[in-house]
Amino acid sequence: MSNVPVDNGRRRFLTAATSVVGGVGVVGWAVPFIGSWNPSERAKAAGAPVEVNVGKIEKGQMIRAEWRGKPVYIVRRTEKMLAELKLADVTDQLRDPNSEEAQQPSYATNFNRSIKAELWVGLGVCTHLGCAPTYEKDTMGERVKALDNGFFCPCHGSTYDLSGRVFQGVPAPLNLMVPEHSYISGDRIIIGVGPDASGGKA
Ligand code: FES
Numbered sequence: 001m002s003n004v005p006v007d008n009g010r011r012r013f014l015t016a017a018t019s020v021v022g023g024v025g026v027v028g029w030a031v032p033f034i035g036s037w038n039p040s041e042r043a044k045a046a047g048a049p050v051e052v053n054v055g056k057i058e059k060g061q062m063i064r065a066e067w068r069g070k071p072v073y074i075v076r077r078t079e080k081m082l083a084e085l086k087l088a089d090v091t092d093q094l095r096d097p098n099s100e101e102a103q104q105p106s107y108a109t110n111f112n113r114s115i116k117a118e119l120w121v122g123l124g125v126c127t128h129l130g131c132a133p134t135y136e137k138d139t140m141g142e143r144v145k146a147l148d149n150g151f152f153c154p155c156h157g158s159t160y161d162l163s164g165r166v167f168q169g170v171p172a173p174l175n176l177m178v179p180e181h182s183y184i185s186g187d188r189i190i191i192g193v194g195p196d197a198s199g200g201k202a
Contacts (some may be wrong), residue, residue, distance in 0.1 A: 004067060014094060016178060026145055028143070033063045033078075037093070038059030040184075045201060047068055049190050049191060049192035049193045050053050050065055050069075050072075050190070050192060051184070051188060051189070051190045051191075052065050052072075052074065052188065052190075052191060053182055053187055053188055054074060054119060054125065054187060054188065054189055055140065055186070055188070056077070057074065057075075057116035057119075058069050058076065058128065059076050059077075059078045060077070060078050060081070060137060061075070061076055062074065062075040062076075062111055062135045062137075064124065067118075067179060068189045068192070070123055070124070070125055071123065071124035071125065071132055072121060072122070072123060072124065072191055073120070073121070073122050073123070073124040073135070073151075074119065074120070074121050074189075075119070075120045075135070075162065076118055076119055077102065077117075077118050077119070077120060077149075077162055078118075080115055080117040080199075081146075081148075081149050081162050082112070082156070084147055084148065084149060084161070084162065085111050085112065085161060085162065085163055086177050087124045087147070088148055089145065089146040090144070090146055090161060091145070092145050093167050094161065094165045094166065094167060095165070095166050095167065095168045095174075095175075096166070096174070096175055097111075097165060097181075098111075099113055099165070099175065101174055102179035103127075103176070103177050103178065104175070104177070105174045105178065105180050105194055107194070107195060108178045109197070112163060113163040113164060113165070113175070113178055114178070115181070115183065115186065115195070117182075118132065119189075120162065120163060120164070121178060121179065121181050121189065121191065122164040122175040122176045122177065122178050122179070123176055123178075124151075124175075124176075125175070125176070125177065125180060126155065126158055126172055127155040127158075127166065127172045127173055127174040127175070128153065128156055128158050128170075128171040128172040128173070129154070129155060129156070129171075129174065131153050131154065131156075132153075132198065133151035133152055133153040133154075133158070133160060133176070134151065134152050134153075134154060136149060136152050137149055140152070140159075143159050144167060145159065149161075149162045149196075150162050151164065151176070153170075153172065156170075156171045157170060157171070158170040158171050158172035160172070160175070160176055161191065164176030164177075179191055179192065180192055180193060181193070181194070181196040182194055182195040183195075
């Protein structure tokens with residue numbers, strides 16, 4: 001079990017140090033942005049479920065994990081953030097507000113697109129050409145009227161709400177993907193294994 005190198009110079013996002021135990025990647029508490037990965041650790045983790053401690057994520061905070069070589073965003077949304085997801089002024093502008101496209105497991109087809117309302121787990125991979133959207137906390141109003149929080153893709157300007165639902169009129173064609181995941185305790189989730197397979201609970 002060994003930790004990966006950490007780039008302490010970037011502090012906008014917190015992310016997780018990852019190790020591999022018995023074939024399952026285990027992500028401990030969040031540390032500042034991972035700037036690079038040890039290839040051997042990446043190779044070990046590729047394809048394996050990743051366990052993440054979400055207990056210390058503060059309200060309004062996002063951390064990043066990595067699963068199958070892709071960034072996974074985990075956001076603990078505030079009550080205000082959750083209320084924004086239901087604003088008619090906002091949902092009327094969404095391309096797939098009811099998650100009818102196959103971009104999430106069935107247990108994440110609610111407006112939260114999550115198992116527990118406050119905790120959103122989604123791939124940080126824009127559905128246009130795969131750039132990493134930025135987390136716009138309290139700054140989304142510059143891009144979408146009536147919305148304070150969401151995601152913005154800097155590559156070609158796609159916008160998403162804080163459930164990863166894409167807005168109309170942008171290059172991205174689909175909502176951000178929600179990966180299979182489940183809770184193995186109140187503070188720990190596992191990415192890559194759904195509730196039915198793991199016995200995890202909501
Ligand atoms: S890759 Fe995100 S808008 Fe093009």
